[in-house]
Each structure stands twice: as structure tokens, then as C-alpha cells.
Amino acid sequence: MQLTNEQLKDKIDELKKKLSVTVVAHFYQRDEVFEIGDITGDSLELATRTRDDDSEFVLFCGVGFMGQSVKVLSPHKRVVMPRIACCAMAKMIDGKAYDTAVKVLNDAGIENDNILPITYINSDAEVKARVGEMGGLVCTSSNAKKIITTALQEGKKILFVPDRCLGQNIANEMGLKSCVIGDGKDLNQSDIICYDGFCSVHQLFTVEDIEFYRKKYPDILIAVHPECDPAVCQASDFVGSTSQLIKYIADLDPEQKVAVGTEFNMVNRLREKNTYVLSSTKPECPTMNETTLLDVYNTLKAIDDGNPINEIQVDEKTQKWAKIALERMMAL
Ligand code: 13P
Ligand code: SF4
Numbered sequence: 001m002q003l004t005n006e007q008l009k010d011k012i013d014e015l016k017k018k019l020s021v022t023v024v025a026h027f028y029q030r031d032e033v034f035e036i037g038d039i040t041g042d043s044l045e046l047a048t049r050t051r052d053d054d055s056e057f058v059l060f061c062g063v064g065f066m067g068q069s070v071k072v073l074s075p076h077k078r079v080v081m082p083r084i085a086c087c088a089m090a091k092m093i094d095g096k097a098y099d100t101a102v103k104v105l106n107d108a109g110i111e112n113d114n115i116l117p118i119t120y121i122n123s124d125a126e127v128k129a130r131v132g133e134m135g136g137l138v139c140t141s142s143n144a145k146k147i148i149t150t151a152l153q154e155g156k157k158i159l160f161v162p163d164r165c166l167g168q169n170i171a172n173e174m175g176l177k178s179c180v181i182g183d184g185k186d187l188n189q190s191d192i193i194c195y196d197g198f199c200s201v202h203q204l205f206t207v208e209d210i211e212f213y214r215k216k217y218p219d220i221l222i223a224v225h226p227e228c229d230p231a232v233c234q235a236s237d238f239v240g241s242t243s244q245l246i247k248y249i250a251d252l253d254p255e256q257k258v259a260v261g262t263e264f265n266m267v268n269r270l271r272e273k274n275t276y277v278l279s280s281t282k283p284e285c286p287t288m289n290e291t292t293l294l295d296v297y298n299t300l301k302a303i304d305d306g307n308p309i310n311e312i313q314v315d316e317k318t319q320k321w322a323k324i325a326l327e328r329m330m331a332l
Pocket of ligand 1: 241
């Protein structure tokens, strides 16, 4: 017989009391999974708060690179995921593709000594390690501007991977020149050279969606995540990371209408009224949505049976350099 969500929640609670496990859930998780999280937040909050947690196991409800970041920062912890769900953007680059991108810069006359690589946290540990070994660091959408401001003080070209939108949006905000590898622009004329990766969920929001809402509700505000296309960000009233969007919307007058361009699950639980999803489609992140309460229960049960499943492993060298890249970010 299939268990209801309420029955599953009771069973999960029982196992959580018995075991040394912290359940961690990203804002984009389904509501019922998000609700059972001991630690919830955006990718930066999850990486930092789990580091200070002392349970033996971290059960991470999110996508692969996030669980990996916890393991990299706290190698002594056992990190398990109910689903090894992949972020589509993170999968657009691996170590080999990263090396090819560096070679494109070298071929344009930009030597490694003059490159400071920055990887968005939405990348695998292998890419973070490559970046760490080259003297670079990680950023998230919450701190990208700060990281880039500090990095520019070294007077080097920034190679920004994998999200071309975040890289270009920060460059636009800071009045810097940017290009995307392969777009035909002169790399030597750019302060920030972006890899050609993107988030397929955030590509769903368009300038036409913004025009539609502005026409329908002339006083509406438009708030979007910086993984959206630069044209969409430029046409919006506010651009911010997951946590920044939550704060921006919480501070609005309850009567103020706002249309939000980010993942559906999060937008849906932001505010009771006057909040719209900036799309005619349902912009769900398919892999974030894979994790169910039944998966969480099965993962806890496997720990209880002494046979944990879906445990994250990162080899020693990758762990060392990826940690350095993450810690450089945290130090700022
Ligand atoms: P945050 O860093 O804002 O949590 O975003 C992660 C993400 O995957 C956005 O699509
Ligand atoms: Fe990755 Fe986009 Fe999903 Fe975020 S919303 S986890 S960037 S695919």
C-alpha cells in the first residue's frame, strides 16, 4: 500500500530522532520536502551552515554540485542524496571543457599568469578544483559582484564559468566589458570572458513576458534571478539571488504586485497574494523536483539499515583544490 505524505513525514521524523542525520533542503525543492529540512536556504547558506553542523550524516535534498560542495568543505561528514539529481548548467562543463576554454584564451595571447578563473558554485568539484589550482575561486549569485570586484584588483582577465548570463549581468551592472567564448568579440578587449553555459529554467523568462505583465498591471514590479538573459535583467526592476529575491519581496507593501522570474516552487511559496510567476509556462527545475518524500524516507532507512545509499565521494586531489577554491570565496 502506498503511504501518504503525512505517513511518510511521521516515519521520517521517527528516523531523524533515532539517527545522527541533518536534512538539508534547497529553496527549489518541492514544498513537502522543503518543509522537513532542518537547514534550508540558498546554495551559499547550505554550504556554510552544514559546515558548522555536527551530525555524522548530511542528507542533502538538492542537486549534485550542492551535495558535493558540502562533502568538499567537510570531508569527514558522510553526505547522502535521496537522488543524485544533476544541475543542467553544471553539466555543461567538465575538466576537459574547462581546459579547452583556457586554451582559447591562450590562443588569443592571454597567458595563464594573466587569467583569474572564477566558477559559479553551479559546477562540479572537478571544475572547482581546476579553478582552485589556477589560483581562482568560487562565487554564488549572492556574492558574485563582491568576488569579481576583489578579483579585478589583481589586474587580470576574468574567465567566468559556466554561466554566461551571470557573468554578463555582473559585467553590465559594474560597467565592465564582457564577451562569451565563441561570440566573435575580441577576448583581449573584455574584462570578463564567459564560458557559454546557461540555466535552461531561467532562459524561459523573456522580455515579452515582462512587457505582458507591465501592460496588464502598469504598477507591477519585475524581480528576476541573475541566471536570466541579460536583456531580461536589464528590463527588470530588481535582479537578485534566491535569498536577495526573498528579502526584496518580503519588504514590499502587501498590496504591491510583483512578477518574479525564478524557479516555480520558490515563487509559489513567497507571498500569499499579488505575486506572479513571470512566465506563461511553469518554470520548474526538473532535477530539483525529482526528490520526493519517499526518496528521503528510503535514504534514511538505508542509513538505519547500516547500508547508506547515494553517498557522495570526491577523490583526494579534487577535494583539496575544490576546497581551496570554495574557501577563497568564504574568506571574502
Ligand atoms: P542560489 O545560489 O541562489 O541558491 O541558486 C542556485 C541555483 O541553482 C539557481 O538556479
Ligand atoms: Fe541548475 Fe537551473 Fe536547476 Fe538552478 S534552476 S539547479 S541552475 S538547472
